[in-house]
Amino acid sequence: MAVAAAVPRVAYAARAEESRGRIVAESDAGNRSAFRRDADRIIHSSAFRRLAHKTQVFVYHEGDHFRTRLTHTLEVVQVARSIARALGLDEDLAEALALAHDLGHPPFAHAGERVLDACMAAYGGFDHNAQSLRVVTRLENRYPAFDGLNLTWESHEGIVKHNGPLAEPPPHAIAAHAERQDLWLWSWPSAEAQVAALSDDIAYDVHDMDDGLRARLFTVDELAELPLLGEVVAGIRADWPGIGTSRFVHEIGRRMITVLIEDVVRETHRRAGTLGLASSDDVRHAGQALVGFSGRTAEAERTIKAFLFRRMYRHPRVVRIMDEAGQVVRDLFARYMDDSTALPAEWRETVENLPEARRARRIADFIAGQTDRYALAEHQRLFDRTPELR
Structure with missing residues (x-):
């Protein structure tokens, strides 16, 4: 079996030995960069483990085969490492950023985030x-020796702005952190952070198609009408006539991931050649994204996202359940704010005697860290009626 040759490290890759360091200085870790x-550290964190019981699109009542935040994150990691390896970037930094990108998600997917942001509107948002x-x-x-994980500057930077420079003013938690550490919020992030961000898009598109087909929200024939997907479906039908449905669906995802990764690698090499990058800071000062899809693929990917938004994320079944889930978050926030004794003892102690805005932020911390199951259990403990989310 042929083994792919290793891609040499490119000049604009991040280098662990040149890291801007950690807030609290630490000794080297021997054989680990x-x-x-x-x-x-992210893998061993409590927040990472809780992703196993947080909704991606379908709540856990829907079945064991749908993605969770954890399985989504692992798929993002796989894509990010593949792209970073092909480009000659630092795979470990790309992995760290892929692992961390959803640690702050509250329960119940984007519905939970929208509601918590509304609850926190008077206190800096969420x-x-x-x-x-x-x-x-x-x-x-x-x-x-420290609170948090004491990650490197490069990891903090990538978590904050993997989608690009931040507009002013930045979100509350980022503004607060900027008083301790300057993360160059005005600049583009490292190439590895940009890889993690695009890998999130790739994983979303592919696994949401798979979950949508599994949930029977649309059909393979409908996907075949979309750009890129039409070519993939036609290729599978030509190569494997009579293939079973389950294998067909899996092959769609496998081939789409390959198509999208190969496009990103080609386009990023093209942009890098045009920009003449000689260091990771050149990426930050480039004035544009380095990592991205080609024009044709970017347009196709937007069309796929629009299809999924219309047929999956806004499907009446999904919307109904997410509206009910959002009400769970809304109820919990209001109850905790009105009565801090409703909080578990260890959290109650952290909010006593705090000004209202700081108390609200701590309550948001508590809710954001909850899993779907824990949030429902808390709601059942505090209220007479809790939705079943079915």
């Missing part, structure tokens, strides 16, 4: 990227 150490930073810098308490 600083970025490998970051990834390992943003899951900002909350991910808060998780890794404040809320994880595992180490005696």
